Amino acid sequence: MYRYDDFDAAFVAERNAQFRQQVARRIDGSLTEDEFKPLRLMNGLYLQLHAYMLRVAIPYGTLRSAQMRQLAYIAERWDKGYGHFTTRQNIQYNWPTLADVPDMLDALAEVEMHAIQTSGNTIRNVTADHFAGAAADEIADPRPVAEMIRQWSTDHPEFQFLPRKFKIAITGSPNDRAVTKAHDIGLRMVEQDGQPGFEVIVGGGLGRTPMIGKVIRDFLPREDLLPYLEAIVSVWNLLGRRDNKFKARIKITVHEHGIDAIRELVEARFNELRPAFTGEDQEILAQIEAAFAPPIFEDRPADTFDAAYHTDPVFRAWVDSNVSEHRAPGYAIAQISLKAHGATPGDASAEQMRVMADLAERYGHDQLRISHEQNVVLPHVHRADLPAVHAALKAHGLATANIGKISDIIACPGMDYCALATARSIPIAQQIATRFEDLKTEHEIGDLKIKISGCINACGHHHVGHIGILGLDRAGVENYQITLGGDHTETAALGQRTGPGFSADEIVPAIERIVDAYLDNRESDDERFIDTFRRLGMEPFKHALYDETGKARADAA
Amino acid sequence: MARPFTPKVVTGNALLEGDVIYLTEDDTWTRDLSQAEVLTDEAHAQVRLLEAQGRPSEIVGAYLADVRLDDDGPEPAHFREAFRRTGPSNYFHGKQAERA
Missing domain, CATH: 3.30.413.10 (Sulfite Reductase Hemoprotein, domain 1)
Structure with a gap:
C-alpha cells in the first residue's frame, strides 16, 4: 500500500497546524463564522443538527489495520464510540467538539490520514472499486491512478474555488462497482490495441437534477490522464454557473452546452496543457504502482473451507451472499456487512473496527476496503481461513449474510x-x-x-x-x-x-x-x-x- | 387583516460544543426548549434575533424557529425542531441522553 513520503507528511502536518490556529482564532473571536466556515469545510468539518461532524477521507476506500484501529481510537477518545462509513468512502464522526478537532486531525496524521478536501468546492476524495487489486474481472488495479489523482488534486492552486464540489471515481473492471456514471468524472480502465488507457465519462451526478454521465473520450492513453483531467476541470471552472448553486455542477454545464461543445473546448485546452506534462507524473505513477504491488498469495489447500461449507448452513449462507471470486487461486473477497437487521447502515462501533482490523492483520494481508455501499471488505482472504473469519465476525454482530439483498440498504x-x-x-x-x-x-x-x-x-x-x-x-x-x-x-x-x-x-x-x-x-x-x-x-x-x-x-x- | 404571528424562539448551535441552544429572557443560553424565551411579537423577535447574531463567539447560525404554546411551554411546530430538541432516533444520544 501507498505510504506517505516526506512531502505528504509535511504537507498534512502543516495543514493541521494551520487549522489548529484557525480554530483557536475562531474560539477567541478573531474570526467570524463567515470567515471560518470555508476554512473548516476545507478540512472536512461540518456543523449539523446536533453537533459538529468531521468527515475523514479514506482514499480509494483502502485502509491498513493500523489505520482502522486509529479510527476506532478516535471514535472512543473524541466521539461516542462509533463511526459512520459513507457512500463516498469516507468515515464521519457525528459528535466532536470544535476544540477537539485539531487533536483528531493530528491523530489521523499519525496513520497517514486526513480530512482535507472532504468538503467545500474542491476536488473531493477520489473513490475506487472496493474490489480493486482483488477482483477476478479486473484489467488493472485502479488505486495507483487514484492516488496520483489525489496528489494532483490536493491543494491544486487552480481548483480550490471551483463553482461547486467535484467528484471523481475510477474502476479497473468492466463490471462497474464504483458508480462511475454518477460522478462528475468517471474513469473506466480499458485497453485499445494492447495499450492501457481510460474511457472518460463526464457530467454524471445525482442530486436534484440526476444525470447519467456521457462519454467525452472513449479512449484516453494512460499518460494523458492528468492533462486531460486538468483540461476538463479548467473548462468547467470557467463555464460553470457560479450565479446559481443549483446549476453549478458540471452535469448542468454539459447539459446546457452539449457534450460535443464541451468535448471541443476540453480537447483545445488539453492541447495547450499537454506539453507542460513532461513525464514526471508518469515517473511518480510508477513509484506509486510499486507501492501497490499485490501481496504474495499462498498456494495451500482449502479443505477446512469445503468441510465448513458442507456442514454449516449459516457459514454457507454467508459465503453465498458475502464472498466473491478473487483473481488469485484459492483466495476470496469477503464482504463484512455493516447492515445487521435493524442496525444503522454503515455504522461500526470501535470494538467492531478493532475486530475487523485484527482479522485483516491475521487473515487478510493487512488490508481492508470500504465500499460505497457502506460495507467493509477483506479483499484478500484464503478460502481456508474463511471459517475462522466468519466465526470471529459472528461473535461481534458482523456476520450478517445479506450483501446485495433487500436489507443491504x-x-x-x-x-x-x-x-x-x-x-x-x-x-x-x-x-x-x-x-x-x-x-x-x-x-x-x-x-x-x-x-x-x-x-x-x-x-x-x-x-x-x-x-x-x-x-x-x-x-x-x-x-x-x-x-x-x-x-x-x-x-x-x-x-x-x-x-x-x-x-x-x-x-x-x-x-x-x-x-x-x-x-x-x-x-x-x-x-x-x-x-x-x-x-x-x-x-x-x-x-x-x-x-x-x-x-x-x-x-x- | 394581517395573519397572526406564529410564536418563535431564537435558536442555533453552540460554537464550542455544536449542540442546540436557545436564547432565554435573561440573555443566557439554554439547552432546554422549555426554558427558552417565547417571542410573540414580530418586531421584538427580530430584535432578539439580531442580539443573538451579535454574539458570534457563542452561537452559530442563529435563526427564529416556530413554536406552539402548550400548557408546559413552547413545543416545536415542525418535526425538524422536534429532532433538534431531542437528538437522533437511531441512538439514545444528544439532548435526550443529557436529560436522562
Whole structure:
C-alpha cells in the first residue's frame, strides 16, 4: 500500500497546524463564522443538527489495520464510540467538539490520514472499486491512478474555488462497482490495441437534477490522464454557473452546452496543457504502482473451507451472499456487512473496527476496503481461513449474510443528523430490514438494491437504486417518494417515480407490496427484481401501490 | 387583516460544543426548549434575533424557529425542531441522553 513520503507528511502536518490556529482564532473571536466556515469545510468539518461532524477521507476506500484501529481510537477518545462509513468512502464522526478537532486531525496524521478536501468546492476524495487489486474481472488495479489523482488534486492552486464540489471515481473492471456514471468524472480502465488507457465519462451526478454521465473520450492513453483531467476541470471552472448553486455542477454545464461543445473546448485546452506534462507524473505513477504491488498469495489447500461449507448452513449462507471470486487461486473477497437487521447502515462501533482490523492483520494481508455501499471488505482472504473469519465476525454482530439483498440498504444520515435533510432515512432502512427479516423472505427475494435519501441531494443514491426512496417534507410531515428501475452499475439508469409518495407509516407496507408484486410476476427464481422490472415496466408495481383513482392502496395486512 | 404571528424562539448551535441552544429572557443560553424565551411579537423577535447574531463567539447560525404554546411551554411546530430538541432516533444520544 501507498505510504506517505516526506512531502505528504509535511504537507498534512502543516495543514493541521494551520487549522489548529484557525480554530483557536475562531474560539477567541478573531474570526467570524463567515470567515471560518470555508476554512473548516476545507478540512472536512461540518456543523449539523446536533453537533459538529468531521468527515475523514479514506482514499480509494483502502485502509491498513493500523489505520482502522486509529479510527476506532478516535471514535472512543473524541466521539461516542462509533463511526459512520459513507457512500463516498469516507468515515464521519457525528459528535466532536470544535476544540477537539485539531487533536483528531493530528491523530489521523499519525496513520497517514486526513480530512482535507472532504468538503467545500474542491476536488473531493477520489473513490475506487472496493474490489480493486482483488477482483477476478479486473484489467488493472485502479488505486495507483487514484492516488496520483489525489496528489494532483490536493491543494491544486487552480481548483480550490471551483463553482461547486467535484467528484471523481475510477474502476479497473468492466463490471462497474464504483458508480462511475454518477460522478462528475468517471474513469473506466480499458485497453485499445494492447495499450492501457481510460474511457472518460463526464457530467454524471445525482442530486436534484440526476444525470447519467456521457462519454467525452472513449479512449484516453494512460499518460494523458492528468492533462486531460486538468483540461476538463479548467473548462468547467470557467463555464460553470457560479450565479446559481443549483446549476453549478458540471452535469448542468454539459447539459446546457452539449457534450460535443464541451468535448471541443476540453480537447483545445488539453492541447495547450499537454506539453507542460513532461513525464514526471508518469515517473511518480510508477513509484506509486510499486507501492501497490499485490501481496504474495499462498498456494495451500482449502479443505477446512469445503468441510465448513458442507456442514454449516449459516457459514454457507454467508459465503453465498458475502464472498466473491478473487483473481488469485484459492483466495476470496469477503464482504463484512455493516447492515445487521435493524442496525444503522454503515455504522461500526470501535470494538467492531478493532475486530475487523485484527482479522485483516491475521487473515487478510493487512488490508481492508470500504465500499460505497457502506460495507467493509477483506479483499484478500484464503478460502481456508474463511471459517475462522466468519466465526470471529459472528461473535461481534458482523456476520450478517445479506450483501446485495433487500436489507443491504444504502441510507444517508437523513434528518437524524443532517442539517440539509427534509426527512429521516435511517429509521426507514431499519424498519425495512427488520420487516423482511421477520418475514424470512430475504434470500427468496434475492438481489435487490434499496437506496434511501433524506433529501433531493441524493447522498443515499436513491436514483440508482432498484427501489429508490426519497424522503421529503410535505406540509410539515415526512413523506417518501418511490422510484423503481434505477441501476448503479455499468448499465446505469435512473429510476422512475411510481406516483404520489407515502407517509412514514405507509412506506414499509408499500415496499412490501412492490416486493410481493415482483415475486408474483417473476418468471423464475433466477429473475432478479431489476430484470422483472425491465421486462414488465411500471404497471404491475403501480397497480400494487395505487388504486384505480391513483390513490395509495390501504395496507391489506 | 394581517395573519397572526406564529410564536418563535431564537435558536442555533453552540460554537464550542455544536449542540442546540436557545436564547432565554435573561440573555443566557439554554439547552432546554422549555426554558427558552417565547417571542410573540414580530418586531421584538427580530430584535432578539439580531442580539443573538451579535454574539458570534457563542452561537452559530442563529435563526427564529416556530413554536406552539402548550400548557408546559413552547413545543416545536415542525418535526425538524422536534429532532433538534431531542437528538437522533437511531441512538439514545444528544439532548435526550443529557436529560436522562
